[in-house]
Amino acid sequence: MSDTLQNARILIVDDEAVNLKLLERMLGAQGYRNLVLVQDSLGVLDAYQQAPVDLILLDLNMPGLDGFMVMEQLRALGDPLLPPIVVLTAQTGREQLLRALHGGARDFLTKPFDRPELLVRVGNLLEVHRAHRMTHDQKRMLELMVRERTAELRDTRLQVVQRLGRAAEYRDNETGNHILRMSHSAVLLARRLGYDEGQCELLLHASPMHDIGKIGIPDRILLKPGKLTAQEWEIMKTHTTIGANILEGDDSELLRCAREIALSHHEKWDGSGYPHGLAGEAIPLSARIVALADVFDALTSERPYKKPWPVEEAVAYIREQSGSHFEPRIVEHFLASLPEILAIGARFAEPEVCEA
Secondary structure: OOHHHHOOEEEEEOOOHHHHHHHHHHHHHHOOOEEEEEOOHHHHHHHHHHOOOOEEEEEOOOOOOOHHHHHHHHHHOOOOOOOOEEEEEOOOOHHHHHHHHHOOOOEEEEOOOOHHHHHHHHHHHHHHHHHHHHHHHHHHHHHHHHHHHHHHHHHHHHHHHHHHHHHHHHHOOOOOHHHHHHHHHHHHHHHHOOOOHHHHHHHHHHHHHOOHHHHHOOHHHHOOOOOOOHHHHHHHHOHHHHHHHHHOOOOOHHHHHHHHHHHHOOOOOOOOOOOOOOOHHHOOHHHHHHHHHHHHHHHHOOEOOEOOOOHHHHHHHHHHOEOOOEOHHHHHHHHHOHHHHHHHHHHOOOOOOOOO
């Protein structure tokens, strides 16, 4: 007998001490070393939960809790690896045996015990349970590996997306941490608006690509230090459609969301935005959320062409633009979430530049 079978934990439940001793002697002589004897059926659950059990030999007719009640208690634990149960009975009535099998028993032994039959049934059930345990452990390990790999791919995807966003930000002389502050602030607002965790994660991944279309804007316009002419401004506004074109053609939920944000995050609640002059709820909610988060961080951040606005002035501007630039409902959530948004700003603050 292998060490695994010899060390199998077998729970033997019988209210008759003589039966317990007999089973202990029979199984012990065969080499089974981990036998747990329970004479009081009220103590079965405690004994079961002390360590993993590989097999249960269970008497049916006992005072207190009979074998049927014990099986109900064990099933109620919801153990995905409930060990096989062999009922012990002096009765051979068909109805009782069928009830036991329906109750969860795998097999039955009739008293008085036949030693060869007992050992064969015990050995077979232990082998089957060991195979089930190995399959269960392998499945659990594979599930863990899949979860870890999925998390790794998700993290890698997020890093790639953020770097794509940073490519556009750096072309515009903006800093990479802007997209981190903006995307996390957008997620905070989205959660308050009822987004579930999956939708919030999607927004976190998609929103950094909101300005990816700036890659297609000529430097003479994108980097112009002064005010743009009317013609230059029309070209600048095309970064929304350029971004949408870059991101289109893929059916993934991530890029579909990123595309609608890139295309519509400059639309305004009152219809005065671009590129399509959408108004109200015709603007995708994701773009409405990103629009506010993007503007607030841009106002409070330093740029080569401007100093950061004080928080009080930026908040006043957001409040003033409620109903025109921004959806009033999102502004309300923004105002209620201001401490958390400022904490996000501190978390992803720009690194200090040491002057030589």
